[in-house]
Amino acid sequence: MMEVTYLGVIIKAILILAIISAVAGFGTYIERKILAFMQRRLGPMHVGPYGLLQIAADGIKLFTKEDFIPQNANKLIFMIAPIITAATAFIALSAVPVFPDFTIFGIFVPSVASDINIGILFVLGMMAAGLYGPLLAGMSQANKWGLIGAARTAAQFVSYEVVTGLSLLAPIMMVGSLSLIDFNHYNETHAWMVFTQPLAFVLFLIAGFAETNRTPFDLLEHEAEVVAGYATEYSGMRWGMFFIGEYANMITIAVLASIVFLGGYTDLGFIPGWLAIILKIAFMFFLMLWVRASWPHVRPDQFMWLAWKVLMPLAVINVVITGIVIMV
Amino acid sequence: MIPFAFYLFAVLITGLFLVAVLSRNVLYAMTSLAAGMVLISGLFFILGADFLGVVQLIVYVGAVMGLYAFAMMFFDVSREVRETRSNPWLVFLLGGGIALMLVVMFAAPIVGDSVKALYPPVAHTTNPQAVGLVLFTKYLLPFEVASVMLLVAMIAGIILAGRKMEISLSAMDEDILPETKENA
Amino acid sequence: MSLEQFKNRNVGVQHYRMLDLSHTPQTGWGQFKQVVRRTLSLELFVGLKVTLREMTKALFFGKMHTTKYPFEKLPVGPRYRAIHEMKRLLESGHYRCIGCGLCEKICPADAIRIETAYGEDQRKQVQEYTINFGRCIFCGYCAEVCPELAIVHGGRYETASEQRASFSLFDDMLTPIDRLKEQKEFPGYGSVSPDADKRIHKTPLAY
Numbered sequence: 001m002m003e004v005t006y007l008g009v010i011i012k013a014i015l016i017l018a019i020i021s022a023v024a025g026f027g028t029y030i031e032r033k034i035l036a037f038m039q040r041r042l043g044p045m046h047v048g049p050y051g052l053l054q055i056a057a058d059g060i061k062l063f064t065k066e067d068f069i070p071q072n073a074n075k076l077i078f079m080i081a082p083i084i085t086a087a088t089a090f091i092a093l094s095a096v097p098v099f100p101d102f103t104i105f106g107i108f109v110p111s112v113a114s115d116i117n118i119g120i121l122f123v124l125g126m127m128a129a130g131l132y133g134p135l136l137a138g139m140s141q142a143n144k145w146g147l148i149g150a151a152r153t154a155a156q157f158v159s160y161e162v163v164t165g166l167s168l169l170a171p172i173m174m175v176g177s178l179s180l181i182d183f184n185h186y187n188e189t190h191a192w193m194v195f196t197q198p199l200a201f202v203l204f205l206i207a208g209f210a211e212t213n214r215t216p217f218d219l220l221e222h223e224a225e226v227v228a229g230y231a232t233e234y235s236g237m238r239w240g241m242f243f244i245g246e247y248a249n250m251i252t253i254a255v256l257a258s259i260v261f262l263g264g265y266t267d268l269g270f271i272p273g274w275l276a277i278i279l280k281i282a283f284m285f286f287l288m289l290w291v292r293a294s295w296p297h298v299r300p301d302q303f304m305w306l307a308w309k310v311l312m313p314l315a316v317i318n319v320v321i322t323g324i325v326i327m328v
Numbered sequence: 329m330i331p332f333a334f335y336l337f338a339v340l341i342t343g344l345f346l347v348a349v350l351s352r353n354v355l356y357a358m359t360s361l362a363a364g365m366v367l368i369s370g371l372f373f374i375l376g377a378d379f380l381g382v383v384q385l386i387v388y389v390g391a392v393m394g395l396y397a398f399a400m401m402f403f404d405v406s407r408e409v410r411e412t413r414s415n416p417w418l419v420f421l422l423g424g425g426i427a428l429m430l431v432v433m434f435a436a437p438i439v440g441d442s443v444k445a446l447y448p449p450v451a452h453t454t455n456p457q458a459v460g461l462v463l464f465t466k467y468l469l470p471f472e473v474a475s476v477m478l479l480v481a482m483i484a485g486i487i488l489a490g491r492k493m494e495i496s497l498s499a500m501d502e503d504i505l506p507e508t509k510e511n512a
Numbered sequence: 513m514s515l516e517q518f519k520n521r522n523v524g525v526q527h528y529r530m531l532d533l534s535h536t537p538q539t540g541w542g543q544f545k546q547v548v549r550r551t552l553s554l555e556l557f558v559g560l561k562v563t564l565r566e567m568t569k570a571l572f573f574g575k576m577h578t579t580k581y582p583f584e585k586l587p588v589g590p591r592y593r594a595i596h597e598m599k600r601l602l603e604s605g606h607y608r609c610i611g612c613g614l615c616e617k618i619c620p621a622d623a624i625r626i627e628t629a630y631g632e633d634q635r636k637q638v639q640e641y642t643i644n645f646g647r648c649i650f651c652g653y654c655a656e657v658c659p660e661l662a663i664v665h666g667g668r669y670e671t672a673s674e675q676r677a678s679f680s681l682f683d684d685m686l687t688p689i690d691r692l693k694e695q696k697e698f699p700g701y702g703s704v705s706p707d708a709d710k711r712i713h714k715t716p717l718a719y
Contacts, residue, residue: 037570037571038563038564038570039566040569040576040578041576041577042580077355116373116378117378117455118378118379118382118454118455121382122382122385125389126385128385128390128391129366129389129390131394132362132389132393135397136355136359140355150401154394154397154401157394158390158395158398161390161391165386177454178454178456179454290563290564294559294563295556
């Protein structure tokens, strides 16, 4: 199809890293602003116009803060753990196509850094591996809150991976491919998957919230219960890396939902594809913040109950019904 | 490029699994085991078996190691584990024997110069399709047996876990719980 | 005003609805029905609607709550008891304090210290007047007891300072002489109420 040069791949990898880190940083600003507006506050206002440079201020703060390692902690694992979170989040993004293919300076640029034909599974797998960030962080820091956070990480991620996988199975069956690019091509000729698979969409959203550790399900570091969970003993840039990873994961989930369920980067009427997908991703991101502003946390036992007794059976039923409809 | 990647992965995997076996620290052992699992999926990617690589990632790294880790929560990870070997020679013989057997098993086709793919991939199929074709034709029976086995294991697990589900320790009177009192 | 009314003042009309918790489902089937009912009645979306409504209100209808504090300040009530002010007589510009020492006597925290002496015109003069704001509990007795309305509580509530003495000297609290015109009569503790004219029908001497 195209000639993949190593240089091109490296440039794209660097671009993804740079852009997503920047967007993740900007995401914190957006989150603070939107949450503030929903509580009729102004949010950050003082650093730069409308507080736009707050990211820079936060960055300087995080970089210059003391990087604290507790005495009884397992130092090596403690130091590696945040890197795992950030790295897996970015690796997951390497298989996600965000924009349509385009040509720049006469060079054809495919939309995805590495077009492996099982893109969607790779993203899920990488997010599954992302479990080790919070898990090792919580276990290595010799802190009971961290340990509780780690236990919750293991329970939450393992349970909700099941739901994510099963909820995506029905769309995968309809498309007949695991490549995200095929998903996008499917949208060109068919209705958006959100209309044909509404249940799968809802399940994927719920599981996505759980996997990215967003508010109704952010039991890993729920301040009111476990101080800061797995991030209790972290400070400075190591703490920051957990959150860059979290925001990168949020973007991944937003992109996945946009491509699989919301029509991807196909042209939407008069809106060109690249703009359409940016709008969709922005809406998904906004939805996450909106939900955070609106809904309370769930209790851990209710959370597990939800996964195994409600969502997983629903996902299985959805798969079965989809299978029957496809067969008939 | 590919041989280089293979040797890199091979050395790393062996090293990490050695750490997993030899380390006295539970946390190191678990981390290196998980990292080794991730690198094994790298081997699958080199072989062009993308699907198996991702399955390795999801199942072993995501789920199985996650459950191991859950069990590790009961240990004090900052303390070193002291193993008691009552019969080191037996351990050495059994372990070495099994390792030797595995090596012979995997090396035999290479020595015999008859490395042939029994089920070469059908043309114009993607990776998951190829796996599915083999799995649902030739290996349908083992596949179904395995699924029944997993179902049995799952039901057994639910029964074992759910036996005392209706008893809530936190709702009990403290007088009925002498053993917890002693622990506290 | 009854006590109940007094406690509930400023709360406004209450629209609280009590949850009916007496009918919590006990059986599994009942819990299942509750979950289905709650899911399908879209209760969750009400929460989303509320936050979105608040956001549109704040952004487009000027209902933002934030006061940009150091730049804009909320008015404090007239009865608020912050840092003291010493008032001057409007006509002569002389300070009102007659050196009676009642404030020093009544101060429960023993924060006020006053030293007086007879001046050349044989009137009592305030030599030194300090309030120790490390001890002042802002009870307002001094303003209430003052017969001349000379010491009152002002509205200056930003009391952080590098020097403990910054507010507490007599001259600091006294209205500057060039800003005598801006001196406002104190409406709070110890002063006559704004509708005093209506309430006092006769001069005190009449009875």
